[in-house]
Amino acid sequence: MSDPNASFYILDFSLxxxxxxxxxxYNGSIFIPDPExxxxxxxxxxxxxxxxxxxxxxxxxxxAIPGNLVVGLxxxxxxxxxxxxxxxxxxxxxxxxxxxxxxxxxxxxxxKGWVFGDAVCKLVTVLQELSFYSSILFLTCISVDRxxxxxxxxxxxxxxxxxxxxxxxxxVWTVGALLSLPGFFSSTFQSSKxxxxxxxxxxxxxxxxxxxxxxxxxxxxxxxxxxxxxxCYGVTxxxxxxxxxxxxxxxxxxxxxxxxxxxxxxxxPYHFAVMADTFLRAKIVQYKCPAxxxxxxxxxxxxxxxxxxxxxxxxxxxxxxxxxxxxxxxxVRKAGFPERRSSAASRRSSRSSLSSDVTSTFx
Numbered sequence: 001m002s003d004p005n006a007s008f009y010i011l012d013f014s015l016x017x018x019x020x021x022x023x024x025x026y027n028g029s030i031f032i033p034d035p036e037x038x039x040x041x042x043x044x045x046x047x048x049x050x051x052x053x054x055x056x057x058x059x060x061x062x063x064a065i066p067g068n069l070v071v072g073l074x075x076x077x078x079x080x081x082x083x084x085x086x087x088x089x090x091x092x093x094x095x096x097x098x099x100x101x102x103x104x105x106x107x108x109x110x111x112k113g114w115v116f117g118d119a120v121c122k123l124v125t126v127l128q129e130l131s132f133y134s135s136i137l138f139l140t141c142i143s144v145d146r147x148x149x150x151x152x153x154x155x156x157x158x159x160x161x162x163x164x165x166x167x168x169x170x171x172v173w174t175v176g177a178l179l180s181l182p183g184f185f186s187s188t189f190q191s192s193k194x195x196x197x198x199x200x201x202x203x204x205x206x207x208x209x210x211x212x213x214x215x216x217x218x219x220x221x222x223x224x225x226x227x228x229x230x231x232c233y234g235v236t237x238x239x240x241x242x243x244x245x246x247x248x249x250x251x252x253x254x255x256x257x258x259x260x261x262x263x264x265x266x267x268x269p270y271h272f273a274v275m276a277d278t279f280l281r282a283k284i285v286q287y288k289c290p291a292x293x294x295x296x297x298x299x300x301x302x303x304x305x306x307x308x309x310x311x312x313x314x315x316x317x318x319x320x321x322x323x324x325x326x327x328x329x330x331x332v333r334k335a336g337f338p339e340r341r342s343s344a345a346s347r348r349s350s351r352s353s354l355s356s357d358v359t360s361t362f363x
Contacts, residue, residue, distance in 0.1 A: 040289035041293075043293055053107070053300075055107075057110070060100065060307055060311055061100050061101075063311040064099070064310045064314075067315070068313070069093075070314070074327045075089055081162060083162065083165075084164070085146070088142045088169070091138050091169050091173075092138040092142070092313060093313075096135055098130060098131035099131035100311070101127065103307065109196070115195070116197075117188070121197035125183035129183045130176045130180040135310070136222070136267070137175065137176065137225065145165075175220075179216060185209070199213075211278060222271045230260065258316055259316055266309035267306050267309065269305055270305060273298040276295050277295050277296075280295060
C-alpha cells in the first residue's frame with residue numbers, strides 16, 4: 001500500500017514540472033526541455049589526450065623506479081645505524097616506489113579501460129592511497145627533523161632520536177594504511193565508452209562518504225603537512241641565515257626552498273581542483289555544465305602533476321646531497337666501476353656538528 005502523502009507530492013510535482021519543462025508555441029505541439037534542468041554530460045577523455053596521459057604515466061614510472069631504487073639501495077646498504085633523516089628518506093623512497101608501481105595500471109586504464117578485474121582495482125587503489133599519504137607524511141617528518149637538528153640542536157641531542165624515528169615510521173605507515181581503507185570501495189564499472197576503476201558508494205549515502213573521504217584527504221594529505229612544513233622550513237631558513245657557512249649555507253637554503261616549492265607546485269593545484277569539485281557536488285557553489293566540465297578537466301590534469309612528485313623527491317632530497325653522492329661513489333667503487341675523483345672532494349674538510357647535521361640530508 002503506497003503512502004498517500006507521497007502520491008500527493010508526486011501529483012503536485014507533475015504540475016510544476018509541466019510548467020518548468022514545456023515551452024508551448026501556443027498550439028501545444030512542440031516539446032522543448034528546459035536546459036537548466038538537464039543533467040550535464042560526463043567528461044570523456046579524447047583519444048589523443050588519453051594516449052598522452054598514458055605516455056606521461058609511463059615516463060614517470062621509468063624515472064621514479066630507478067631513482068627511488070638507487071636512493072633505497074644507497075641508504076639501505078649503509079652498515080651504520082641510520083640517523084632519522086636518512087631513515088625517513090629510505091621510507092619515503094619506498095612510498096614513492098609503491099606509487100610508481102601503480103602507474104602502468106593507470107596508463108593502461110586511461111588508454112584501453114580497466115582490464116585487470118575488480119580485485120586488482122581495489123589493490124591498486126589501496127596502494128596508491130597508502131603511498132600518497134605515507135609519502136607526504138614522511139616529507140613532514142623530514143621537515144620536523146631538520147627543524148629539531150638545526151634550530152633546537154641541544155634538545156635534539158638529549159632525546160634518543162633514532163629510537164623515536166623508528167616509532168614515527170611505524171606510525172606513519174599505520175596511519176597511511178588506515179587512511180587508505182576507503183580504497184576498498186573501489187570497483188570496476190562500465191563508463192560511457194569502456195570499463196573503469198573507481199570508488200563506488202551506496203547511492204543513498206554517496207555524498208556523505210565522498211565528502212568525508214575528501215575532507216580526510218585534504219586535511220591529512222595536504223593542509224596539515226603544509227601547516228607543519230612551512231613554519232619548520234621558515235624557521236630553519238631564518239636560523240641558517242644567522243650561521244656562518246658561506247656557500248654551504250646558501251646551498252642548504254636553496255634546497256629547502258626547492259622542497260617547499262616542489263611540494264606546492266605538484267600537489268596544491270590538485271587539491272584546489274578537488275576542493276572545487278567537492279563544492280560543486282555538495283551544491284555549495286551554484287554551477288552550470290561548462291563549469292562542471294572545466295573542473296573535471298582540472299582534476300584530471302592536476303592529478304598527473306601530483307604523480308610527478310614521486311620522481312622529483314629523489315632529486316631534491318638525495319641526488320643533490322653531498323652525503324648521498326659520497327655513498328653512491330663508494331657503492332660504485334665496490335661494484336668495480338672506475339671513478340673520477342674531483343679536486344673538490346679531496347679538499348673537503350670536516351665541518352662543525354651543526355653543518356654536518358645540515359648537510360646529512362640536503363647537501
